[in-house]
Amino acid sequence: MAETYLLKNLKPAGPGTEKLPDTIDILITDGTITRIAESIDQQASHSKDFNGAYVSAGWMDMHVHFREPGFEHKETIETGSKAAAFGGFTDVACMPNTSPAVSSRDVVEYIRKKGEMQPVHVHPIGCVSIDRKGKQLAEMADLKEGGAVAFSDDGDPVYDSRLMRIALEYSSMLEMPIINHEEDLALSRPGHMNEGRVSARLGLQGSPGIAEEVMIARDIMLAELTGGRIHVAHISTAKGVDLVRSAKKKGIRVTTEVCPHHFDLTDEEIERTGFDTNFKMHPPLRTAEDVEAMIEGLRDGSIDAICTDHAPHSVDEKEAEFIYAPNGIIGLETAFAISCMRLLHPGHLSLDDMLERLITAPREITNLTVPDFNEGSEARFTIFDPEAEWTFTADEVRSRSRNSPYLDRKLKGRALGIFNKGKLVLS
Amino acid sequence: MTDKEATNVDFGHRHLLGLADYSAEDIGHILQQTDRFLEILNRPIPKIPTLRDVTVVNLFYEDSTRTRLSFELAEKRMGADVVNFSAKGSSVGKGESLKDTIQNIGAMKIDMVVIRHQSPGAAHYLTRCINTSVINAGDGPHEHPTQALLDMYSMKQKFGELKGLKVAIIGDILHSRVVRSNILGLTKMGAEVTVCGPKSMMPLYADELGANISYRLEETLEWCDVAMALRIQLERQEQGLFPSVREYHERFGIKKRHLKEFPHFTIMHPGPVNRGVELESEVADNSRAIILDQVTNGLAVRMAVLYLLSGRVQ
Numbered sequence: 077m078a079e080t081y082l083l084k085n086l087k088p089a090g091p092g093t094e095k096l097p098d099t100i101d102i103l104i105t106d107g108t109i110t111r112i113a114e115s116i117d118q119q120a121s122h123s124k125d126f127n128g129a130y131v132s133a134g135w136m137d138m139h140v141h142f143r144e145p146g147f148e149h150k151e152t153i154e155t156g157s158k159a160a161a162f163g164g165f166t167d168v169a170c171m172p173n174t175s176p177a178v179s180s181r182d183v184v185e186y187i188r189k190k191g192e193m194q195p196v197h198v199h200p201i202g203c204v205s206i207d208r209k210g211k212q213l214a215e216m217a218d219l220k221e222g223g224a225v226a227f228s229d230d231g232d233p234v235y236d237s238r239l240m241r242i243a244l245e246y247s248s249m250l251e252m253p254i255i256n257h258e259e260d261l262a263l264s265r266p267g268h269m270n271e272g273r274v275s276a277r278l279g280l281q282g283s284p285g286i287a288e289e290v291m292i293a294r295d296i297m298l299a300e301l302t303g304g305r306i307h308v309a310h311i312s313t314a315k316g317v318d319l320v321r322s323a324k325k326k327g328i329r330v331t332t333e334v335c336p337h338h339f340d341l342t343d344e345e346i347e348r349t350g351f352d353t354n355f356k357m358h359p360p361l362r363t364a365e366d367v368e369a370m371i372e373g374l375r376d377g378s379i380d381a382i383c384t385d386h387a388p389h390s391v392d393e394k395e396a397e398f399i400y401a402p403n404g405i406i407g408l409e410t411a412f413a414i415s416c417m418r419l420l421h422p423g424h425l426s427l428d429d430m431l432e433r434l435i436t437a438p439r440e441i442t443n444l445t446v447p448d449f450n451e452g453s454e455a456r457f458t459i460f461d462p463e464a465e466w467t468f469t470a471d472e473v474r475s476r477s478r479n480s481p482y483l484d485r486k487l488k489g490r491a492l493g494i495f496n497k498g499k500l501v502l503s
Numbered sequence: 504m505t506d507k508e509a510t511n512v513d514f515g516h517r518h519l520l521g522l523a524d525y526s527a528e529d530i531g532h533i534l535q536q537t538d539r540f541l542e543i544l545n546r547p548i549p550k551i552p553t554l555r556d557v558t559v560v561n562l563f564y565e566d567s568t569r570t571r572l573s574f575e576l577a578e579k580r581m582g583a584d585v586v587n588f589s590a591k592g593s594s595v596g597k598g599e600s601l602k603d604t605i606q607n608i609g610a611m612k613i614d615m616v617v618i619r620h621q622s623p624g625a626a627h628y629l630t631r632c633i634n635t636s637v638i639n640a641g642d643g644p645h646e647h648p649t650q651a652l653l654d655m656y657s658m659k660q661k662f663g664e665l666k667g668l669k670v671a672i673i674g675d676i677l678h679s680r681v682v683r684s685n686i687l688g689l690t691k692m693g694a695e696v697t698v699c700g701p702k703s704m705m706p707l708y709a710d711e712l713g714a715n716i717s718y719r720l721e722e723t724l725e726w727c728d729v730a731m732a733l734r735i736q737l738e739r740q741e742q743g744l745f746p747s748v749r750e751y752h753e754r755f756g757i758k759k760r761h762l763k764e765f766p767h768f769t770i771m772h773p774g775p776v777n778r779g780v781e782l783e784s785e786v787a788d789n790s791r792a793i794i795l796d797q798v799t800n801g802l803a804v805r806m807a808v809l810y811l812l813s814g815r816v817q
Contacts, residue, residue: 275706277683279643284707350627351628396602398625
């Protein structure tokens with residue numbers, strides 16, 4: 077017997093929905109869209125009325141850390157996938173800072189196979205260099221064959237300029253992007269927070285914005301030289317966005333992404349909360365001026381994608397003195413709410429533009445196909461309500477860790493569920 | 504809350520995490536109380552029972568000689584039960600977290616914690632781990648409130664009042680908790696502060712500190728009533744923040760000739776002094792230096808702080 081789902085009373089939005097009626101019913105048979113119409117009156121094995129909630133193509137987060145293999149006490153592919161589904165993502169790309177790192181094909185395949193059992197599509201990102209050591213290129217072609225969608229050494233920037241040049245040359249032959257965590261370590265270390273007015277007051281050693289900007293500038297120049305594709309990970313400074321903006325105008329193949337916390341929060345939070353380590357991440361929270369620049373960058377298209385840099389750390393690790401706590405916060409569950417609150421509701425981005433950043437951009441960068449609404453296509457949707465008000469409590473956390481600055485905060489905007497891999501997963 | 508915690512209504516603070524949270528009135532009150540304790544210290548038997556049955560833990564994660572000694576003596580002079588914990592020779596070496604450590608110590612029923620730690624915010628963090636009064640005895644380069652209080656007390660003792668006083672702080676401004684607490688306290692009390700040192704040892708946004716900025720020692724010495732030199736940590740030279748101790752001393756060390764050239768300024772130093780680096784020996788030992796008064800006053804100031812936060816205020 078075929079398994080059928082009838083999803084009723086949905087408002088289509090975002091890419092691929094332009095020609096659809098204002099309200100639709102969707103009939104899905106064994107994971108394939110069989111009919112979309114204003115009203116479908118038919119028996120189905122599962123039927124659900126969404127009372128006018130939105131539906132779009134499934135969202136993708138191209139920057140998550142699922143910690144497996146190696147750091148399963150923080151997160152696993154299973155728990156991370158649950159957090160992703162809860163947050164409305166049907167696809168994620170996992171960073172390779174695992175143990176072992178994703179510098180060989182067997183690790184890529186391990187992650188991909190584990191991902192096959194999850195409600196979301198888990199796309200591995202392979203290493204640029206063997207074990208992320210920054211010395212010798214990983215077997216990029218083999219990693220791609222195994223399913224890697226991009227290359228990155230993640231938290232360890234590709235520091236050696238010659239290696240970056242070679243990586244860009246080699247990966248461009250494969251039509252693959254290099255994602256670089258842009259940071260000049262000599263300028264940034266030890267860097268416990270943004271270097272600025274607040275760090276001057278708090279006495280915390282600061283990581284200056286310029287540590288990020290000089291590396292972005294270098295990588296843009298190397299991309300121009302080689303014709304390679306550079307993707308600037310989690311951009312956080314106004315000048316960094318300016319660099320990307322002008323490089324794009326010159327036709328250099330550069331893309332970038334931004335995390336919700338970087339277009340929402342500033343370094344003032346560290347002072348306000350008495351050094352709460354859930355406001356410690358890398359790149360660090362910057363200034364109000366930078367926050368505005370992130371929003372402007374998203375508005376004018378200088379910033380391509382919204383990502384989370386979902387970085388789970390256990391309570392034991394995060395509950396420590398500020399300088400000893402690890403960098404990073406979880407973000408999958410709250411990304412949409414923060415995007416609604418900071419981008420959509422104030423009118424900076426239209427719903428369609430915001431969805432483009434969550435649907436099309438990350439897939440174009442990673443060479444993946446954007447899900448569509450055609451009959452006969454695979455059903456891969458996100459169902460959401462930008463107006464839904466909720467509180468992100470510890471009970472809501474699906475991730476194995478709960479290092480979020482948004483815990484117990486009132487939020488507006490929520491994913492109601494995803495339809496993916498033949499199943500409806502409600503949040 | 505126990506009755507011990509609830510009593511200190513007048514003072515309105517349970518912790519001393521930094522002078523950022525204290526008003527001019529609070530600071531004035533502490534300095535006023537300090538007079539009483541200084542008088543007690545000058546008695547033939549300088550001991551009072553004010554903190555009898557109060558247990559204080561001195562939690563020192565960083566080397567400290569005088570601050571630790573000063574706190575311990577202040578506690579003992581007031582009859583407190585004192586426990587010392589230092590990162591060396593404790594379970595910290597075995598990887599125990601600060602939270603576990605303090606909760607274990609807390610389970611032994613203690614009343615107050617004095618903490619010195621290398622991380623800014625460690626004292627703030629401690630207040631979230633344990634339900635006792637917390638006194639910050641220095642948290643990385645952030646704050647060192649009792650040092651600033653004793654410095655202010657010493658200045659008040661010498662000059663009568665802080666309002667209008669011109670205070671220069673000279674040295675490594677970037678890494679100094681003494682600077683941050685002193686600027687916060689002194690400006691609240693109406694004094695004017697200038698920070699002076701190599702630009703490579705100033706915060707990028709030094710103006711944020713609330714002090715004037717100078718890179719010229721002589722100009723600063725001509726201007727100030729008080730010149731407070733800071734200890735230069737030699738590891739900063741290893742980090743390349745200044746070229747050499749020799750050049751530092753040439754440009755920012757207070758020398759004997761300055762005493763003649765600028766005959767009015769008073770010399771202070773939070774100790775320990777690197778003789779021949781930030782101060783020439785003759786300067787440190789000169790009658791215009793009040794470095795040892797600072798140490799004596801430190802004891803009285805810490806007694807006042809312990810008293811006000813203990814909940815034993817009569």
